[in-house]
Amino acid sequence: MNEVGLAVVGCGTIGRIRAELARDYPGVKWLGLCDIRKDAVEKLADDCNADFYTTDFNELIRRPEVTAVIIATDENAHVEPTLCAIEQGHSLFIEKPLATRAKESQMLIDAIEDAGIDCVMGYTNRFRRRFLAVKERLTTGQIGHVHSVVTRAFMNKMVPIATIQKTNDRANLTPMVVSGTHSLDMSMWLMEGKNPVSVYAKSVENVLTQYGTKDSTFGIFTMDDGTIWSMNISWALPEVWPGSVYGLEIGIVGTEGVIDIEDTHRDLILASNIAQGAGYTSRDYAPPHARHVDFLGSYPAGDIQGGQFWGPMRDETITWFSRLCNNQQTPHATGKDGHRNLMLTMAMDLSAKEGKEIILPEKLSDMF
Numbered sequence: 001m002n003e004v005g006l007a008v009v010g011c012g013t014i015g016r017i018r019a020e021l022a023r024d025y026p027g028v029k030w031l032g033l034c035d036i037r038k039d040a041v042e043k044l045a046d047d048c049n050a051d052f053y054t055t056d057f058n059e060l061i062r063r064p065e066v067t068a069v070i071i072a073t074d075e076n077a078h079v080e081p082t083l084c085a086i087e088q089g090h091s092l093f094i095e096k097p098l099a100t101r102a103k104e105s106q107m108l109i110d111a112i113e114d115a116g117i118d119c120v121m122g123y124t125n126r127f128r129r130r131f132l133a134v135k136e137r138l139t140t141g142q143i144g145h146v147h148s149v150v151t152r153a154f155m156n157k158m159v160p161i162a163t164i165q166k167t168n169d170r171a172n173l174t175p176m177v178v179s180g181t182h183s184l185d186m187s188m189w190l191m192e193g194k195n196p197v198s199v200y201a202k203s204v205e206n207v208l209t210q211y212g213t214k215d216s217t218f219g220i221f222t223m224d225d226g227t228i229w230s231m232n233i234s235w236a237l238p239e240v241w242p243g244s245v246y247g248l249e250i251g252i253v254g255t256e257g258v259i260d261i262e263d264t265h266r267d268l269i270l271a272s273n274i275a276q277g278a279g280y281t282s283r284d285y286a287p288p289h290a291r292h293v294d295f296l297g298s299y300p301a302g303d304i305q306g307g308q309f310w311g312p313m314r315d316e317t318i319t320w321f322s323r324l325c326n327n328q329q330t331p332h333a334t335g336k337d338g339h340r341n342l343m344l345t346m347a348m349d350l351s352a353k354e355g356k357e358i359i360l361p362e363k364l365s366d367m368f
Ligand SMILES: NC(=O)c1ccc[n+]([C@@H]2O[C@H](COP(=O)([O-])OP(=O)(O)OC[C@H]3O[C@@H](n4cnc5c(N)ncnc54)[C@H](O)[C@@H]3O)[C@@H](O)[C@H]2O)c1
Pocket: 009, 010, 011, 012, 013, 014, 015, 034, 035, 036, 037, 040, 055, 057, 072, 073, 074, 075, 077, 095, 096, 097, 122, 123, 124, 125, 166, 178, 282, 283, 300, 301
């Protein structure tokens, strides 16, 4: 069993969940933390009894104890700490998106591959039981040859408002790049072996325009075997919508059968005169309206019970530790998947901007 010295860069919502899980995993022998917000890193270091903490990621990643790094910084702040970790030859777990610019993403994936680094990415839905069950049925051919796929993601606008407010660099913080990437990754994983050759998409701007982003993007991909795939997201649902973060539906039609996935959480509803928690908060953001109806389980990462975090993000994080310690095969998205996902989400935005179908080049970053 390999021993892990773990560096967590970014001690916000997600860095906290992963660091607390690391502290409980016997194979993680050393835990170091970094955040540019001194109060955030100090608090988390105290809460999980970290071995080291700093506000400078260079200092953390270059420590001799470190063997693996989690990058859980803001969307626009993944590139520099990732490059530092690659330089040191550490295993990597990077939150989506890999980067927010095409050339930077290509540069990172080239560096990861040149250095032979084992790199996975946080596409947490892959660890929801229902999707693992579907994946197995598709892999073993239970619905024949898949030819038509439709994906619909609906999101509460709490996430985009909280995310966009953290930065003025908003040009690429679109519904597809930030959040649609989760359902795009899932759909591509379920269609493994098919490669998109073209995409035509349209976007609409409305209530989220004041925050510097779009409301919705809908598109149609054509795959190299002729499969058509409709990929749609709106992240502009009102704060009082009972789904606190993500509701997903995917329909997959094959020559011998169909799989219809309902992941909208309408099977577990709480309604109460007592206002429920915010549903989603991040740093300074708190939703302006009280929420009295809640689809329980609609925070895709999981839920807290008894002070502990349960659900797909727990499985995803612990399974990564098993991958590091025992070289276990795991269903994580790889860095390469993450690069492809960013290129495809950006291709939808490009098609919507140019108002035409985009023929996808073999090297996807050549589009930009
Ligand atoms: N896997 C999933 O399901 C999932 C869910 C939500 C968010 N995410 C992704 O995780 C990442 C973090 O999201 P979050 O919700 O935790 O955000 P957050 O704002 O709560 O945390 C980000 C933290 O990074 C810190 N930071 C920024 N730049 C830094 C730097 N250069 N060095 C050190 N620290 C730095 C910030 O101060 C902040 O504390 C984002 O990329 C987001 O898209 C993934």
